[in-house]
Amino acid sequence: MEPTSSAIPSASWHALPNEMKLAVIDALDAEDVKALSKVDQLTYQACVPAQFRKVKLDSYEALERFLENVPRSYCSYIEELELCTQSETAHFLPVLPRVRADSVITLLLASPAISKLVLKVAGSLDKSVLTPFPYLNNLKQLSISNCGDEQRTPLSERFVVYMAASIRNLEELFLDRITRSQLHAPELEGAYPCVPLAMNDEDIPDHPVLGSELSLPSLLQIPTLHKLTIRDTHLGHSGWTTTPVACRLQVLDIGSCYHEDEGFNTRCTERIMAAVGPTVDEFSLTAAVSDSVFSKPSATPLQRLRKLHISPYFPVDSVVETMSNLAGSPVEGISVQCFEEDVVDVCTALEEFLSLRVERGPEFYHRLQRIDVSVAADDDGMTPTQEEREERIQAARRLQELCRDLQLASVVDKFDKFAAAVATKMGGSGNAGPISFTDARRYPAKGRSMTL
Structure with a gap:
């Protein structure tokens, strides 16, 4: 170097x-x-x-190489760290959990300036790895996900909640594929649909503030938390309705649990929305909303909701009903992300919603200013035919023309250069407003990083 x-x-x-x-x-x-x-x-x-401002270590071996070759003093410059603890290859003699945890501890204690930490682990690490987190005073963004097999290597909610609650100034938390603890979900043991459970995690010590209650709803007691994202995680704990809320969440992104059906996920989503709704400004939906209380301005918990996002896994048939049920909030912008094959159905559903808005009069979504549609990357999607592409372009144009007539801003992302050529053949840019030819793949932000 x-x-x-x-x-x-x-x-x-x-x-x-x-x-x-x-x-x-x-x-x-x-x-x-x-x-x-x-x-x-x-x-x-x-x-x-x-x-060394941004460091990315893609495996446990990369972490070991980093610790062996980089002077410890350089770690003080790390502000953003992405760390995966999974091994590059299967070892004949696997690394002991405590040894793996010691390497993580060494790096974290040498990096006091970290403000963003992304942890990708195959199951819970040794509990000793929780030691450095109370001392990371600059850490504001934490992302932790299970990159292993949830059945064989579950990532315990007790482990994750203790870690998050130990960070003094945590503002943004992203969780992916967190496993319910058998201690907090005994009703799931042996019950259909066989949701994975984390066992033998009672050795996670009591937290100085939360005590022994280290279930997912306890995250709401982190006072500094502003943004919470939970994906592919079972959210059936009844504590979401009873846990005292100490945080003032501004952004809430709740995904569905793939082990449960749509109705169950809807109930979980509504329960969490009701708990944290009074402060939420931005909300991302994966499951439908069926509770009509959210449609009443005087009763809805979402009194400040201005930005509504709908994920590509959201059931298209529920778009109109869900948006109608959220009419009690002062929504200004709606963004819908869908897979390419769903573009026509999504645009049609949004047209139906806008027609309903006209029918119901000026008080229905009276603050709405824009509707955007983006196309999510789908590696398993079939290559569309020319006819299908043209149909999707026409659906996008119809939606944009309706938005223009209603004085709403709108961008409908297109699919590729072929779509651009077809759009030009159909009349160029026309009068339907701007149409971009990008997609919704999330490319990493430009910036310096170090990858070993």
């Missing part, structure tokens, strides 16, 4: 104040920073903070 070039930069570069050098380096992309760092030793040292 030391500079290899013997070239000497001009004296003017070394004459610059260190603050100006850092400003120049901050404006460069990752490859340019790497090239600049090879000029000489002084320049290399100036580049170190930028090179």
Whole structure:
């Protein structure tokens, strides 16, 4: 990692104040920073903070290589860390959980500046890994997901809740494939539909604030939490309605549990919405909403909801009903993400909703300003025929024309260059407003990162 070039930069570069050098380096992309760092030793040292600001370690072996080869002092520059503890290959002698946890602890304790941490683990780590989290005072964003087989290597809710509640200034929490603890869900043991349970996690100690109640609803007692996302996780705990809410959530994103049916997921979603609704400004839906209380401005818990997002896994047949049932909130923007094969059905459903809005008069979604549709990446999707593409483009145009007539802004993402050519053949940009030809794949934000 030391500079290899013997070239000497001009004296003017070394004459610059260190603050100006850092400003120049901050404006460069990752490859340019790497090239600049090879000029000489002084320049290399100036580049170190930028090179180590974002670190990505894709496996346990990468973590070990990082700890062996990178000076500990460089870890103080890490602000964003993505860490996977899964091994690259199956070991003849597997790494002991405590040994794996010790490596994670070593890196976290050496990185006090971390503000964003992404953890990908195959099941719960040894409980000792919870030790550093009370000392990560700059940590505001935590993402933790199970990248293993939930049946064989469950990621216990007790482990996750203790970790999140130990972070003093946690603002954003993303959880994926968290497994209910048998201690908090004894009713699920042996019951259909055989939801996975985390066993033998009673060794997670009592939390200084939460005590022994380390179930998922206890997350609502984290006072600093503003954004909560939970995906592919069973949310059937009754505590969502009884746990005191200490946080003021602004963004709520609740996914469905693939072990349960649509009705169960709907009930869970509505229960959580009712608990945290008074402060929520932005909400992402995967399950339908059937409770009509949300349609009444005087009764709905979602008094501040302005942005509504609908995921591609949302049942298309429930779009109109769900949006009608959320009419009690001051929604200003609606974004719907769908798979390409559902574009026509989604656009048709939104047209039906807008027609209903006209029928019900000015008080129904009176603050609505825009409706957007984006196309989610679907690797398993079939390549559409030209006829199907044209049908989807026409559906998008009809929706945009209706939005224009109702003085609503609208962008309907298109599919590829072929769609653009077809759109041009059908009359160019026309009068239907802007149509973009992007899709909803979430590319990583541009920035410097280190991957080992």
